Amino acid sequence: MEDTLMRYRLRPSNRLVAALCGSMLFTTLLTAGPGATAARAADDPNTVALDKDAILAANQLDERQWYKDNIPFIDTPDNDIDDVYYYRWSTYKRALRYTVPGTGYVSTEYDVPIGYAGNPYTALPDAAGYHLLDGRWLRNRDYAGDYLDFWLRGAGNPGVRNFSEWITSAAYQRYLVTGDAGQIKSELPHLIALYKRWDSDFDTDITVNGTQSTSDLYHQSPLSDATEYTETSMHSSNWFSGGRGYRPTINAYMFAAAQAISKIATMTGDTATANDYDVKAAQLKAAVQNSLWDPQRNFFMQVYNTDGTNGALKQTRTTWRELMGYAPWAFNLPDARYSSAWKYLTDSQRFKAPFGPTTLERVHDFEAEQATRNHANLFSSSTASGGQYIGQIDFDDSYVTFNVDAPGAGTYPVTVYYANATSGTSTHRLIVNDDTAHPITVSYAPTGTWGKFSESQAVTVQVPLKAGANTLKFAKGTGFAELDRITANPYFNYQAIPASQRRDDANCCHWNGPSWPYQTSQVLTGLANLLQDYPAQSYVTKADYQTMLSQFAALQHKDGKPYIAEAANGDTGEWIYDGFNFSENYNHSSFNDLVLTGLLGIKPQADNTLVLKPLIPSSWDYFAVESLPYHGHTYSIRWDRDGTHYGKGSGLQVFQDGRRIHQSPTVGNTTVNVAAPVTPAQPARMMNVAANPLTAEQDWLGRTITQPYPKAFASYTNTVSNGPHCHSGQTCKPTTFDAPLRATDGWIRYDKIPDDRWTNSGSPNATDHLGVDFGAPRKINEVKFYTYDDGANIRVPASYTVQYLDNGSWVNVPNQTKSPAAPVANGANEVTFPTITTSQFRVVLTPQPGKFVGVTELESWYPEAPAVKIINKNSNLELGISGSSVNAGGTAQQQTADTTANHWWKIVPAENGYYKIFNTNSGQVLGIKDASRTAGAVALQWGDTLTPDHLWSVVDAGGGYCKLVNKNSGMVLGIRNMSTASGAPALQWDDNGTADHLWRIATDDGATPFNS
Structure with missing residues (x-):
C-alpha cells in the first residue's frame, strides 16, 4: 500500500468535461484507479548480494514489506552500525504519522502527543532537518514530501519558527537525492518566504566585547535553539531559556538556507534572486567568522545580545566552549583556517567521552595572564597555553587572582597548570573569597625547567565555591612556582544527571554536559564534511569519524538491544532522559544519513554524477548498499576487496537499475557518471479518511475534544489502567491507553508497552468490533488494520470481516478481498472491495479461544479527488488567487479562465463532514480573513491552521451547481456586488439566493461527479 502513496502531480487540461454539483450527497470526488506503481529496477543476480528477508528477520522488524519497498539496505563489517541502522529505520517508520487528507504524513519526535509542540500532530521544527535528510533516502517520496509541504505551506507553517530550523537546506539536500528539479523549483517562493520570516531576529553591526563590528547576525535563545539549561543560559538570569544571543547554530542554518535559495533561483533562471541570496550567504559567513570566532579559544562562541536577561553579559562573547560551536561545519560554512577547533573534539578534558561527545566542555581555561596579579610578572613562552604565563610570584604580597563562577554552592575540582624548577615541592596558598583564615595549600612537584609547561604539569585541588562569582587568589607559599592557567567548570553536568533513573524524566533537560544524539548527529555531519570537502588538516582523521560513529552506535543500545532515548551520560552510556512510555525511540537525531553520506561517503550531486568519498576503515574488506534511490533510479554500491565475501566480483562496483556502470580495484574518492534524473510515474494519491490525530492528542493532553469525527468506536474496550505515561519534566501518571481513538491517531506501532492501540482485553463477547463513524457519508473501497499481538493474551484474531452501515443496519461489505487471506500478527x-458509500464501517473480530484482540491502527483509504476548477454561475469566471500568489493572505477572486495551477483546487474530506479546499498553486486552503463571521469578509488563502473558517460544506443547489458554505460563519461564498468583472474579490455573504452564490465544480477529463 505504502508504495502506491506517491505524490499527486497536477497536469491541467484545457477541457472541463464533468460538472460535479447537482446530486443528492456530496461525499467525495472520484479518480481513476490507483495507477502504476513507481518505477524501480528489479533485483537481478548481477546486482543483488544481500538477502533482504534474512536481514529484516534478524533485526526482528515488523511489517517487513515496508522496508523492502522503501529503504536502502546496507551490509558492513560493523554489526553495531548495521543493527542500529535498521533499528533507526524502524524509529523513522514509527514516527511517520498520517494526519488528514490534504496534509498526509508528518514526522514526529516523540511517541506520544506533547503539549508544547505549538504545531498540530505533535510536529516540531527543530529536528525537521534530520527527518528530511534521513527521509530523502526512502523510495516513497510522500513521507518527506508531505512533511516539507507541512512546514512550508501547511498546518505547520504558522509554528515553523517555534524553534531554530534548517528546513530550507534539508529541502535542497533532498533534491540532490531525488533529482526532481521541478519539485524544488516549485518550493522556491515558500523557501524565500520562510527565510524572510526570520528577519525579526536579525541585527546589523553588532557590538562584541565593547567594539562595534560590521557583522549582521541572527539571534536566538538557547531554549528556542532546542537547548534549555545550557551554561550560556545559566550565566543569564533565566536558566531555563535565557542567554539570548548570536549563536553559531542559527546563523549557520541561515547561511545554508541562503545558499540553497541562491542555487534554486539559479535553476529557475532568476539571476537577481540568486545573486541577492549569494550575497546574504557570503555576509553571514563573514559575520560568523569575524564575530563568533574566539581567536584565543579557537572556537565558535555565542555573543550575548541586549536582551534583559543578559545583564552585564550584554554584547560580550562567551568564553566556554559548547558543542554547538561545531554546527557551522555541518553546513560547510567555515574556511579551512578555522579547522583547529576540531582538536577539542578528541580531547578528554574537553568534549571527548566514551559514548559520544559532551554538550559542554568538561573544563574551562582561566589564563593566568588574564587574571589580576600583584607583585608578579608576565612572561612569554611557546609552551604556555595562551603563549604567556605569570612568574616571579616570589614575595609575601605576590598573588594571582582568578574569577570563577559557580551555579550553586559546593566543592568543585580546580586544576592548576604550573612550572617548578626547584629541587623540591613548592606551594601556594589558595585563598577563596578572601577567607584568609582557611587557605588551601596547593603543592607543586618539581618539573625541571622554568617557563616550560605541559599537560602533565598539573595538580587538582577541591575548592569550596559559593553560588555566583568567586575569587581564587594564589598567594606566595613555600618555594617558588609559575602559573600558566587554571581549569574548572562548575557548570559541567550541574543538576544534569539524576542520582537514580526512575524513568519519570524529572531531570530533563540539561544541555550542560550530557551526550545528546541531536548534537552528536550535527557534529558527525560536520566532521564528515571536514574530512571529505576540506583540505587535509592535522587535528582529526577519518579514524576519529569511525570511532565516534561506532561510539554513537554503541550508545544506541539498552539491555543489549538497539534503543535511543533523549540523552545519555557520555561517560557511562546510561540513558538519563528516558521517561517511561515517552522518550523511547526518540526521533530527534540522525544516524542513517550519517552512515550513507559519511561512513560510506555517498555524496549526492546536482549534476549527472554520483560522488563517493567513503570514510570506512582501511581494514574493511567489504561493504554493500542496495536499493539506493538516486535521481529516480536504483543503485547498488558494493566493495569486495578480493571478491570472496559476496562472490560477485572483486573491487568496487556500482550498479544502476541492475546494470554495472563502474568497477575499480580500489575504494576511495570516486566520481561516477550516471543517467539523467527521471521522475517515477505517479499513481493516484490515496487518502486515509478514517484518520483523526487531533482527537487523540486532545484526549491524551486532557483537553476538550473539538473534532469528534471521524470518530472511532468499539463494542468493548479494556477498562484497566495498564501503564503510566510521562511527559518531559513531569511525574508519570497512570493512564488507560486502550481507547478506540488510539487506533485512528495516525501512528502505527507494535510495542509491548501499551501506548498506541485498542484492545478488548477482558471482554466477555464472542466477537467484538472496532469501527469509525465519519459523521457524514463517505466513499470507501479499502479498509486496512494493523493487529497488535503481544504473544500472550492479546493475539491475532482467528478471523474477521468488514461491515458497513446501510440504511441503519450493519451488513457485510460485499466482495471483500483480503490480503493476506488469513489474519497476520503485528502487521x-x-x-x-467495490466502492461503497456509508457513514460508518467496522471490523468484526473473532478472537482465538481464550484470547483477546488488539489493533494499533485502523485506516480507510480512498483515491484522492482530482484537481477541479470552481466556476461562478453569475460571471462564468474561475476562482483563483490574486496575482497567483503563494503567500498566506492572498485574496481569492474570480478570474478569466486559464490553465494555470492557480485556477485548480483540490477538495478533500475533513472532519465532521466538512471539506477543505486547497489551491494547487500555493498549497494553501481557502478561508475567510481573520476568521470573520461578518457578511462581506473577504475570502483568502492561508496555511492550514485548523481553524473552522477553513472548513466548507458543499451543498447541492440543483442544475449542476452547488453552494460553498463556511462552517465558521454559516455564510456562503459569493462575489462582491455580484460583479461579473475579472478580479472581483470573493467574499462570504448571507444566502440570499443570488446567482453569484452558485458554483460549478468541474474536473479534467475522465472524472466522475461528486456523487451519483
Whole structure:
C-alpha cells in the first residue's frame, strides 16, 4: 500500500468535461484507479548480494514489506552500525504519522502527543532537518514530501519558527537525492518566504566585547535553539531559556538556507534572486567568522545580545566552549583556517567521552595572564597555553587572582597548570573569597625547567565555591612556582544527571554536559564534511569519524538491544532522559544519513554524477548498499576487496537499475557518471479518511475534544489502567491507553508497552468490533488494520470481516478481498472491495479461544479527488488567487479562465463532514480573513491552521451547481456586488439566493461527479 502513496502531480487540461454539483450527497470526488506503481529496477543476480528477508528477520522488524519497498539496505563489517541502522529505520517508520487528507504524513519526535509542540500532530521544527535528510533516502517520496509541504505551506507553517530550523537546506539536500528539479523549483517562493520570516531576529553591526563590528547576525535563545539549561543560559538570569544571543547554530542554518535559495533561483533562471541570496550567504559567513570566532579559544562562541536577561553579559562573547560551536561545519560554512577547533573534539578534558561527545566542555581555561596579579610578572613562552604565563610570584604580597563562577554552592575540582624548577615541592596558598583564615595549600612537584609547561604539569585541588562569582587568589607559599592557567567548570553536568533513573524524566533537560544524539548527529555531519570537502588538516582523521560513529552506535543500545532515548551520560552510556512510555525511540537525531553520506561517503550531486568519498576503515574488506534511490533510479554500491565475501566480483562496483556502470580495484574518492534524473510515474494519491490525530492528542493532553469525527468506536474496550505515561519534566501518571481513538491517531506501532492501540482485553463477547463513524457519508473501497499481538493474551484474531452501515443496519461489505487471506500478527491486514458509500464501517473480530484482540491502527483509504476548477454561475469566471500568489493572505477572486495551477483546487474530506479546499498553486486552503463571521469578509488563502473558517460544506443547489458554505460563519461564498468583472474579490455573504452564490465544480477529463 505504502508504495502506491506517491505524490499527486497536477497536469491541467484545457477541457472541463464533468460538472460535479447537482446530486443528492456530496461525499467525495472520484479518480481513476490507483495507477502504476513507481518505477524501480528489479533485483537481478548481477546486482543483488544481500538477502533482504534474512536481514529484516534478524533485526526482528515488523511489517517487513515496508522496508523492502522503501529503504536502502546496507551490509558492513560493523554489526553495531548495521543493527542500529535498521533499528533507526524502524524509529523513522514509527514516527511517520498520517494526519488528514490534504496534509498526509508528518514526522514526529516523540511517541506520544506533547503539549508544547505549538504545531498540530505533535510536529516540531527543530529536528525537521534530520527527518528530511534521513527521509530523502526512502523510495516513497510522500513521507518527506508531505512533511516539507507541512512546514512550508501547511498546518505547520504558522509554528515553523517555534524553534531554530534548517528546513530550507534539508529541502535542497533532498533534491540532490531525488533529482526532481521541478519539485524544488516549485518550493522556491515558500523557501524565500520562510527565510524572510526570520528577519525579526536579525541585527546589523553588532557590538562584541565593547567594539562595534560590521557583522549582521541572527539571534536566538538557547531554549528556542532546542537547548534549555545550557551554561550560556545559566550565566543569564533565566536558566531555563535565557542567554539570548548570536549563536553559531542559527546563523549557520541561515547561511545554508541562503545558499540553497541562491542555487534554486539559479535553476529557475532568476539571476537577481540568486545573486541577492549569494550575497546574504557570503555576509553571514563573514559575520560568523569575524564575530563568533574566539581567536584565543579557537572556537565558535555565542555573543550575548541586549536582551534583559543578559545583564552585564550584554554584547560580550562567551568564553566556554559548547558543542554547538561545531554546527557551522555541518553546513560547510567555515574556511579551512578555522579547522583547529576540531582538536577539542578528541580531547578528554574537553568534549571527548566514551559514548559520544559532551554538550559542554568538561573544563574551562582561566589564563593566568588574564587574571589580576600583584607583585608578579608576565612572561612569554611557546609552551604556555595562551603563549604567556605569570612568574616571579616570589614575595609575601605576590598573588594571582582568578574569577570563577559557580551555579550553586559546593566543592568543585580546580586544576592548576604550573612550572617548578626547584629541587623540591613548592606551594601556594589558595585563598577563596578572601577567607584568609582557611587557605588551601596547593603543592607543586618539581618539573625541571622554568617557563616550560605541559599537560602533565598539573595538580587538582577541591575548592569550596559559593553560588555566583568567586575569587581564587594564589598567594606566595613555600618555594617558588609559575602559573600558566587554571581549569574548572562548575557548570559541567550541574543538576544534569539524576542520582537514580526512575524513568519519570524529572531531570530533563540539561544541555550542560550530557551526550545528546541531536548534537552528536550535527557534529558527525560536520566532521564528515571536514574530512571529505576540506583540505587535509592535522587535528582529526577519518579514524576519529569511525570511532565516534561506532561510539554513537554503541550508545544506541539498552539491555543489549538497539534503543535511543533523549540523552545519555557520555561517560557511562546510561540513558538519563528516558521517561517511561515517552522518550523511547526518540526521533530527534540522525544516524542513517550519517552512515550513507559519511561512513560510506555517498555524496549526492546536482549534476549527472554520483560522488563517493567513503570514510570506512582501511581494514574493511567489504561493504554493500542496495536499493539506493538516486535521481529516480536504483543503485547498488558494493566493495569486495578480493571478491570472496559476496562472490560477485572483486573491487568496487556500482550498479544502476541492475546494470554495472563502474568497477575499480580500489575504494576511495570516486566520481561516477550516471543517467539523467527521471521522475517515477505517479499513481493516484490515496487518502486515509478514517484518520483523526487531533482527537487523540486532545484526549491524551486532557483537553476538550473539538473534532469528534471521524470518530472511532468499539463494542468493548479494556477498562484497566495498564501503564503510566510521562511527559518531559513531569511525574508519570497512570493512564488507560486502550481507547478506540488510539487506533485512528495516525501512528502505527507494535510495542509491548501499551501506548498506541485498542484492545478488548477482558471482554466477555464472542466477537467484538472496532469501527469509525465519519459523521457524514463517505466513499470507501479499502479498509486496512494493523493487529497488535503481544504473544500472550492479546493475539491475532482467528478471523474477521468488514461491515458497513446501510440504511441503519450493519451488513457485510460485499466482495471483500483480503490480503493476506488469513489474519497476520503485528502487521497490515488489507481488505479491498467495490466502492461503497456509508457513514460508518467496522471490523468484526473473532478472537482465538481464550484470547483477546488488539489493533494499533485502523485506516480507510480512498483515491484522492482530482484537481477541479470552481466556476461562478453569475460571471462564468474561475476562482483563483490574486496575482497567483503563494503567500498566506492572498485574496481569492474570480478570474478569466486559464490553465494555470492557480485556477485548480483540490477538495478533500475533513472532519465532521466538512471539506477543505486547497489551491494547487500555493498549497494553501481557502478561508475567510481573520476568521470573520461578518457578511462581506473577504475570502483568502492561508496555511492550514485548523481553524473552522477553513472548513466548507458543499451543498447541492440543483442544475449542476452547488453552494460553498463556511462552517465558521454559516455564510456562503459569493462575489462582491455580484460583479461579473475579472478580479472581483470573493467574499462570504448571507444566502440570499443570488446567482453569484452558485458554483460549478468541474474536473479534467475522465472524472466522475461528486456523487451519483
